[in-house]
Each structure stands twice: as structure tokens, then as C-alpha cells.
Amino acid sequence: MIAPSLGPARSLRFAAVAAIGVLTLMTPTLAAQDGDAPHPAHIHAGTCAELGDVVFPLKDVAVPDGESSGPESAHPVKISETEVAASLQDIIDGGYAINVHLSADEIGTYIACGDIGGVVHENEDGRTSLVIGLGELNESGHTGVAWFGADGDVTEVAIMLIEPDSMGDASADAAQEASPDDAAATDSTAVTIQGFAFNPPAIEIPAGGSVTWTNQDNVPHTATGLDRDALQSGTIPFGESFTQTFDTAGTYEYFCEFHPNMEGSIVVQ
Ligand SMILES: [Cu+2]
Numbered sequence: 001m002i003a004p005s006l007g008p009a010r011s012l013r014f015a016a017v018a019a020i021g022v023l024t025l026m027t028p029t030l031a032a033q034d035g036d037a038p039h040p041a042h043i044h045a046g047t048c049a050e051l052g053d054v055v056f057p058l059k060d061v062a063v064p065d066g067e068s069s070g071p072e073s074a075h076p077v078k079i080s081e082t083e084v085a086a087s088l089q090d091i092i093d094g095g096y097a098i099n100v101h102l103s104a105d106e107i108g109t110y111i112a113c114g115d116i117g118g119v120v121h122e123n124e125d126g127r128t129s130l131v132i133g134l135g136e137l138n139e140s141g142h143t144g145v146a147w148f149g150a151d152g153d154v155t156e157v158a159i160m161l162i163e164p165d166s167m168g169d170a171s172a173d174a175a176q177e178a179s180p181d182d183a184a185a186t187d188s189t190a191v192t193i194q195g196f197a198f199n200p201p202a203i204e205i206p207a208g209g210s211v212t213w214t215n216q217d218n219v220p221h222t223a224t225g226l227d228r229d230a231l232q233s234g235t236i237p238f239g240e241s242f243t244q245t246f247d248t249a250g251t252y253e254y255f256c257e258f259h260p261n262m263e264g265s266i267v268v269q
Contacts, residue, residue, distance in 0.1 A: 040258065043057075051113075054255070060080060084154060086154070106234070107234055116130075118131070130147070197262060198263070203264075205269070211246065215239065216239070218238050220237050225252055254266070
């Protein structure tokens, strides 16, 4: 449902205006950039301290389209604008957080996160909105804000992320994601990633068995558990594989970080 008084273009403009005020307050130092790599972002259940499932995927946080003007000393900010199919109040009541990842190549590295809560304010048009801060994670140098504009049953979500002077060692530090590559597996099950799908999507393996995902699509994918501690392949480039052994019985639902509509499940018996 779209409020008659306010189209998407205007609400985004308002988002930018609202955010600039907050950016000024929040960031004593900032500058330069870490290249043009877009940062994947999601709304998760839980808090930044304890992130849960992805509830709403958001558009990548990226350099806006268009030509740069003005002084080069202007601080670069990457943005993401997504319409989420939930009311602002439902998003707040849900107990969620926005999490931003370093890049498609380093999806397992979190660079900024913010719990969704705070004072909802009403502007002169009677529209309500919320602005939250996104705090730095893993010494990424990134901070920012997210703006939520209520629009009836949907909410405009805008992320504005300030790029650091340089990524320094942050990405290296945080990139040490464990890749449980136990070759010991005798019971090995293959899952092919092709056509933006896991094939077969549902598998059963014995406890101690392993699963090997091989990406045959010409784009990167991941195999990421709803419980990320249980399964997080990180980016699997075209033609490459990721193997994980599952020692604990249970059902493991997973998806692709880049294409959250790609879903699969593993039953470990
Ligand atoms: Cu994918």
C-alpha cells in the first residue's frame, strides 16, 4: 500500500536528508574508500550480539549510480534502498537487526550492524520514521545509519554506510572463517548448485557424513545455514566446491546469502 501523498522518489529524498543530520553527529572521522565493492545486507532476527535468521534481504550497499561532482574531499557513502513488506511497527516489534557484509567475496565477514529500535518520530507530513546507528564490526572502519520510513504495510529501508580511510588489516583479521574441510568423510553427498538452485534441495546423510557443494553457475553462491554457526560456506565461486562434515544429528536448513530464495535442507541422522 503506497501512501498517496508520497511516492518512492520523495521518500528516498527524505531518507537522505534525515540521514545526513545523523551522519554528522555520528562520525568524527571518515574518508576514502575500500573500492567500489558492494556490501550485501540483510535484516536478521535477533540482535547484533546474537544474529538469527535472515528475515528480509536488502539490496546491496553500493556506490550510487551517477557522476560525482563537488570536491574530491567529500566523504564517500554507499547506499542501499529497499522496500520491505512489513510495517515499521512490525519490524520494530519483531526484534531485528540490520547486518552488513564486507563483500560478495567475503560474505562471512560482517562489517557493520545495528539493532532496530529507538524513537519513532513523525514529520510534518504525518509520516513516521526511525533512524538507527550501524556500529562497526571487526575493525572494518565502517559505520553508518539505517533509515526506516513507514508507508502503511510496507517500509522503505535506506542504509547509508560511510567508507573508511582504508580497510587496513580488518578484512584479513575477520576473514579467518573456519572452513571445516575434513577429508575423512566416507559418507559424502554431492549437491550441485546450478540454475540458482541447490540440487537436490533436500538430502539426508548419516551423522559424520559430509556434503560437498559445487557451484556450476557462472555467479557466486553460498550455502549458509539459518544457523550460521552450523553452516557458512562463504562465497563459492564458479567451478569451486565447499565441503562440510556434519557430526550432530538434526535438520539444517540453509540458503544462499546472495539469493535468499535459494533454499536447501540437510537431515543428519
Ligand atoms: Cu546464490
